[in-house]
Amino acid sequence: MWMPTQLPDIAKPMREAGFRGRAEALADVTAPPLSAVVKVGGGTGAFVSPDGLLLTNHHVAYGVIQYNSSAERNIIDGGFIADGRGDERPSNPDFRVLVTVGFDKVTDEVLSDARGKTGRAYFDAVDAASKRIVAECEQGGDVRCSVANMYYGTDFYRIRQLELRDVRLVYAPPRAIGNYGDEIDNFMWPRHTGDFTLLRAYVGRDGKPADYSTDNVPYAPPAHLQVARSGLHAGDYAMLAGYPGTTFRHRTAAEFDAQVNRVLPQRVAVFDALIDAVESAGADDADIRTRYASQLQSLKNNRKRAAGELEGLLRSDALRLRGEDEAAMLAATTGEDAAGIAELRAILGQADAAAVRDQLLTLVASQTQLLRSALLLERLRIESAKPDDALRETGYQRRDHALIEGVLRQVQRRYAPAAEQALLQVLVSRYQQLPDAQRLPAFDAAFGRTPDSLAKALQTVYSGTRLGTEAERLSRFAQAREGQPLASDPLLALAAQIVAAQLDAEDARKTREGEQLRLRPAYMRALFAWRAQQGRAVYPDANGTLRVSYGKVEALAPRDAVAYAPVTTVAGIVEKHTGQVPFDAPQPLLDAIARGDFAGTDEASLKTQPVNFLTNLDTTGGNSGSPVLNARGELVGLNFDSNWESVSASWWFDPRYKRAIHVDMRYMRWLMDKVYPAPALLEEMGVPAR
Amino acid sequence: MWMPTQLPDIAKPMREAGFRGRAEALADVTAPPLSAVVKVGGGTGAFVSPDGLLLTNHHVAYGVIQYNSSAERNIIDGGFIADGRGDERPSNPDFRVLVTVGFDKVTDEVLSDARGKTGRAYFDAVDAASKRIVAECEQGGDVRCSVANMYYGTDFYRIRQLELRDVRLVYAPPRAIGNYGDEIDNFMWPRHTGDFTLLRAYVGRDGKPADYSTDNVPYAPPAHLQVARSGLHAGDYAMLAGYPGTTFRHRTAAEFDAQVNRVLPQRVAVFDALIDAVESAGADDADIRTRYASQLQSLKNNRKRAAGELEGLLRSDALRLRGEDEAAMLAATTGEDAAGIAELRAILGQADAAAVRDQLLTLVASQTQLLRSALLLERLRIESAKPDDALRETGYQRRDHALIEGVLRQVQRRYAPAAEQALLQVLVSRYQQLPDAQRLPAFDAAFGRTPDSLAKALQTVYSGTRLGTEAERLSRFAQAREGQPLASDPLLALAAQIVAAQLDAEDARKTREGEQLRLRPAYMRALFAWRAQQGRAVYPDANGTLRVSYGKVEALAPRDAVAYAPVTTVAGIVEKHTGQVPFDAPQPLLDAIARGDFAGTDEASLKTQPVNFLTNLDTTGGNSGSPVLNARGELVGLNFDSNWESVSASWWFDPRYKRAIHVDMRYMRWLMDKVYPAPALLEEMGVPAR
Structure with missing residues (x-):
């Protein structure tokens, strides 16, 4: 997963592998051909014509297809072919295509204030500098900016992206082609799926991004790819460009150890317990089975995924191999970097100790419906009381209000008190068994430290709360988004205690992250040196950039x-x-x-x-x-x-x-x-x- | 699946395939090397030493391993290696090894009385002649005889087999080797299972078969196989000898049609309904789940098997290919055989029409516990009233009493009234929907012709019967095996009606089978001629012979x-x-x-x-x-x-x-x-x- 700017450095192995172009031509993400490759919804896409025709997966464009499907004309099942450009269909309003138009190193700007600081102060300095860079960059509008962290705090890049908001559906095969095999074949080879869809990006007559309008004209992309007339055979050279999300390949051996020996096994065990809780709650209750069908499916997928990841790491003997590689690297590392790495390892030890608890805290929010609403409301109240969005946590700014309201509204269809209490029972009773060093006082205050106190707290809160009705949730939402106190409710009182605990944990996490931002570059420098000795280049772990x-x-x-x-x-x-x-x-x-x-x-x-x-x-x-x-x-x-x-x-x-x-x-x-x-x-x- | 006697005829293709021996040496099943290949339990085995050492599958010898396993020494899990011959362990008393010592054509003896007859008379003549040949053959003891029907009534062979009764366990790998992968890997490739076990056959000091005794000596087999020192590679010649059970490859196109379009689809549908009935009955009843766990597993296996057979026949397009082959054969067939085949096809049409009903009747007996006991008792009473075993149906002769008693005793562990009624509900309601031509008056009398009458009949019978207790069943058993009237019970009254219906159906079936025995040889002659024209030999369908x-x-x-x-x-x-x-x-x-x-x-x-x-x-x-x-x-x-x-x-x-x-x-x-x-x-x- 090379940054395009690295490609000239690896031109030789690329040529040896069969590449017939110039690696230099691939180095600039804002020039052809890579400028044809864009971010689409949660995935990637590529322009395939000078008129903004855009190819991506059926599953990436699924929301657009669904949005245009109706009982009268089910284009999910039947597929869609636009009858000329006038028949191309608008996408759901939040669907976006991002064209990268700038990619510049801003390491010094990001780190200048942070240098000399440690811990939380280091974190805050990096965070503030990044927010400042983004705000300056977005002045003038039409571009969306972000700061990407490469090599774990070693380098930072400012990314400028054109945000195309009028994207239309042009061609989709029927579901039984675009998603042939669905979940059964997912992650399976051999596959037989036509998972593609064609969209077209439109802009205003001035050539700038615009909301959907019949006045808009097709976007002229900076580049488009030419569809080949022939195919590939075993052994043929191939390359791929896109926006991979997150990888962890340059994590330390200790982090590999935590992942294999603690995080993944606990994830499998907790998901098993949650699956069991939902299935037991629904055993004699068809209503619960319906409401929790999708959550149960997602729990099972996550469980399968975690078990598969663990299985794969064991099969590859990754822990031993990463350990041997790191030991050799450390043996070749001296001076300041060696000292930094020693400090880093101490910090990672703290993170490791907190990992199991933090996993449980995350699940308390993500696996509940009513409690999640209460947590959202309470956190929104706290963040909204701050003077402006710059100070507010991501996810609780003005632009996030619509999303929060959506969550509060949809609770009705997915919630049953018995099931939610069963899920919390699983998570909190596991928390209660953690060692004292991992405990959060506010969390203990909420549920006590015994099974009895937990059962009693759940019983009291869930029999007393009125948040089960949508009107009650929305009236609290109106208060929360103004930063006003929320009208009293036992579940909100519980949420206030949990949010306090979460803020404590978050504060500790940011302090640890500040230290990691400060210290990981030493580890990366050691790795660069070690790989250079092996004659190998190092790509940064994936982070959603091209x-x-x-x-x-x-x-x-x-x-x-x-x-x-x-x-x-x-x-x-x-x-x-x-x-x-x-x-x-x-x-x-x-x-x-x-x-x-x-x-x-x-x-x-x-x-x-x-x-x-x-x-x-x-x-x-x-x-x-x-x-x-x-x-x-x-x-x-x-x-x-x-x-x-x-x-x-x-x-x-x-x-x-x-x-x-x-x-x-x-x-x-x-x-x-x-x-x-x-x-x-x-x-x-x-x-x-x- | 060639009869050994056919091998000299196909010596040329065998040599072309790579065989390096003399096909003539394989023609005599009573001479080396085939005399080393014996029937073992429900499968095959081969002697591998001059001292009666016998190699077979772990799963074929599983009963022997289980019989010698105990809580103190679990040799199923741990495996077993005899510490010298004195440590070799006796098998369960009903375990047998059969060594074929005679294989002679007796077609004329079997058919002489039947010639000129038709229908039931033809069937009875063949049956009586076969029984007479077996009885004569077994005079003198120590051999077990049977008459094998080759090519569907064309030829008959008398088979004489030495019945070795003292068979001992010598070597078994642990279960996790001998049955590695179990049901999950069953029918799957790639496999990784060491599915083998070594036994040793013993005889009396006089060299004759004997019950287990420490005085016995190892059996000296007529031949043994030499274990190779090297293995095979892709494309290498291989051959195999054994006792395959039943195949249907020379059935008519009409019978293929019935199998693909009616028998297998109905089997899948009925098994689905039975699985559903058992699962519903057990949904809120752990006791039923336990009692029916093994029956449910077997229903699911049978369902999977039937679905797999159907899937395979469709994948191979067997129906079309068999139809085209048969049409070509018929076009080349004239005279008496053509007339016989026309008659045969009419008879098979009747059998086809009765197939769906007969499948249901079979399941009524095989899928119930208490009703099956009652049916066994009633039929045993009828058969036992006949003057001697020769006239009694197979399965109800004196030698079968122990087996029947075993069935009557084990009901207790596997029976729940609600589940049995649910199963009968499925089967009989399907029977009730059959066309009038397929109905059996006695069956209608038992259950009526409406869902109401069925529910009422089941309710009356199951609330009234006392056969639920073992003592009651065994007291009826004592009466039945003497051919005495059975003390009154509503379930026995129902069973008497059903047995009457079964006897009607059986009578019709034997009449049809008599006609098939008479007429199928015409079809086989046409097939021989057609295959000869294609330059191909014809093996008889498998029938449990070598x-x-x-x-x-x-x-x-x-x-x-x-x-x-x-x-x-x-x-x-x-x-x-x-x-x-x-x-x-x-x-x-x-x-x-x-x-x-x-x-x-x-x-x-x-x-x-x-x-x-x-x-x-x-x-x-x-x-x-x-x-x-x-x-x-x-x-x-x-x-x-x-x-x-x-x-x-x-x-x-x-x-x-x-x-x-x-x-x-x-x-x-x-x-x-x-x-x-x-x-x-x-x-x-x-x-x-x-």
Whole structure:
């Protein structure tokens, strides 16, 4: 996951891997071709025409599709092809496309005030400088700015992004193509999914970002990618650009140890207990089962994910390997950096000790409905009492009010008192068993220290609260957003105690984070030196900024005697078809496969139509919709998933198992040519129908 | 699945496939090497030393292992190695090894009385002749005789088998080796299971079969197989001998149609309804859940099996292919055979119409506990009233009394009135919806023809019956086995009505079967002629008699982009190991794998220890424990499972998907050498430890 600015430094290995372009041309994120790669919703996308046509995943654009679907015209199930530009449909109002137009190093500006400080003061200085830079940058409007922290406090970059607000739906395949296999096939290879959608960005007649209007005109992007006419084969060079979310690969061996031996095992255990609590509460209560169906599904997914991550780290022996690597690095490190690293390790020890407790505190807010509302209200009251947004915590500023109100309104559909108390019972009783050093006085005051006191507190609060009705919550919201005291309620009283505890924990966390911001650069410098000795460059851990990864098409042998080919074909769609969701391939697709008219989009070596392919490219969450390019920089694939064995790659990249799963552009072209035709769009992309 | 007597006829293709022996030497089942292959319990086994040492599957010998396991010494979990011959343990008293000592064609004797007859008379004539041949053959004792029907009434063979009754446990690996993966891996490839056990057969000092006695001596088998010192590779010739149970490959296209379009879909639907009934009955009743746990598991397995068979037949397009093959055959058939086939098809139409009803009648007996007891008692009463065993139905003769008593005794642990009524509700309400032509008057009299009358009948009977107590059942048993009237009880009254209905259905079935026995030979003759024209021989469908199959080691590509290698290694044991049943590999095994001392039993091309391998050999239930031989007739593997895609092979052999799964003898040798050593046994088998 290289920063584009690093690519000239690794031009040699890229060429050796098969790259046929100039690495220097990829270094500037504001110039072609990388300026074609944009942030779309929660993922990535790429412009594919000079008229703002934008390719991303079906699942990234799902909100847009859903927004335009209705009982009369179900375009989720049926798909959508705009009948000319006038028929292109507006997206949901909060959907955004961000075009990066500036990427500048601001390390000195961010750190000048912080130097010489420690702990909380260091944190606050960095935080204030960052907020100041963002505010200055956003003056004049139309750009959204942020400060990105690279190499854990070593470098900071100011990112300027054009925020396109009028984005329209142009082409979406039916759900049973765009999401064929759904949760069952998620994280699975072989896949057979046409997970793509075409949008178009619009701007005002002045060329500036604008809200949706019929007066708007298509946006002329700074660059667009050319769809390739041929595909890739096993071993072929491939590269990918996108906005990966978060990785942890440069964390210390001690942090790997905490993750493998404490954080993930506790996560699995807590999720198991929560799943059990929800299922028991719903065993004889159909209403609870309905209200908690989605939360239960999410708990199960999170549980599976945590177990998969743990399994993967163990399979890769990551803890031992990271430990040996770090020990060798430390042996080669002396002087000030060695001292800094020693200090850092002490700080990380404190963080480790607090990790289990902080995980429980987070779940108390995220896994409850009514208590979460009360916590939101109480925190909103505190933050709103501050004189202006600059001083308010992220998530509680004026611009966040609509979101908070939405949460308060939706409680009704997802809440049952018995289930919420059962969930809290699990979380707080685990908290009660923590060692004294980890306790928060306010939390103890709220629930006491025994199972009896906990049961009694829950009983008192939940039988007494009136927040169960929406009107009561909204009247408190009106008070909270003005920073006024909230009308009394037992659940709000409990929330006030918990928020006090959270603020204590948050304060301690920020102090620790300040120290980490100050000290981690020493660890990174040691790592740079150690890797340089090994002849290797170091990319910063992913942080939502634009990155490039290069590699090749590669098969996967995940287990003894099991080998997966790197390309799937339409034969697999027919094999998986059951007629039942999620394997209900549409009849026009089945008919087209049976006709076998694949000339021009087929894979000659397989004598049939390819669907998805597999590479060893480095990806993580946020890379959904990333364009996959061939050695000449042409668009050959669209990233949309990883294999199950990759779940642990956010911590450890194991080349034996890490793969990324892509839609073959030839499948998209075939669908748009022979199955659900859109000849004008193929023409616009420069790959006309035959 | 060739009869050994056919092998000289197919010597040429066998040689072309790689066989290096003389096919003629395999033709006589009573001479070496096939005389080493014996029936063991419900499967197959092979002698592997001149002293009666017998190799079979762990799962075939499981009853013997269980019988010798106790709370003090759990040899199921721990495994067993006899400390010398004196320490070899007796098997459960009903465990048998059958050595085939005679195989003679008796077609004329069986059919002489039947010729000229039709229907029930034809059936009875065949039945009486068969019983007479068996009785004559068994005079003198020590042999068990049977008459096998080959090619559906075309040929009959008298089989004489020595019945060895003193069989002892010699060597069993721990459960977590012998049954590694259990139900999860059952029918799955890649497998990693050491599914083998060594027994030893004993006889009296006079060399004749005898009950267990410390005076007995090891049996000297007519032949034994030599364990190979090397293994097989992809493409290598392999063959297998054993006692496959039942296949249906020469059934008519109409019977394929019934299976695919009616029998299997109804089986899936009925099992779904029964599963639902048991789960609903147990939803709020832990006692029912416990009592019906095993029946529920078996219902789910049967449901999965039926669905898999249906899926496989559809995947292979078996119905169309069989139909086209039969149509071509019929076009080439004239004269008497064509007329016979026309008659046969009419008879099969009747059978098809009755199939759905007969399936329900069978389930009424097999899926109930108390009603099954009552049905057994009533039928036993009727059969016992006949003057002698020769006239009694199989299953109700004197020798069956112990088994019946066992069933009557075990009801207590597996019965709950609510669950049984729910199951009957499902079955009888489906019966009530059958067309009039399929109805049995006695059945209608028992339950009426409406949901109301059914509910009332069940309510009356189950509230009134006293058979729920064991003493009541056993007192009726004492009456029934003497053919005396049974003391009155409402459930017995119901059973009397149902048995009357069953006897009606059975009578009609025997009449139809008589016609099929008479007419199917015409179909088989047409098939012989058609296959001869294609240059192909025809084996008889499997019927529990000794058969030989030849083929090769072959990989499997079951789905798009998925390829399975044909050999697994110990690496897969470690990968699957979770520490939890059924993936709880024993520590000594894990340690031995980590040590990597595989010299002499390793696979050079993989540089590690092989575990299981895959061939395209033709197998079905009953082939468990079949020896797999190389081109020189040496023992290289032990058959123990098939892949899931093979479930439909009992009807249709699809070479793309049909595979058999074997224990590599090198894995057995390594385990017995390095992990749970038994050097004396390796010595006895002629493959001494290093």
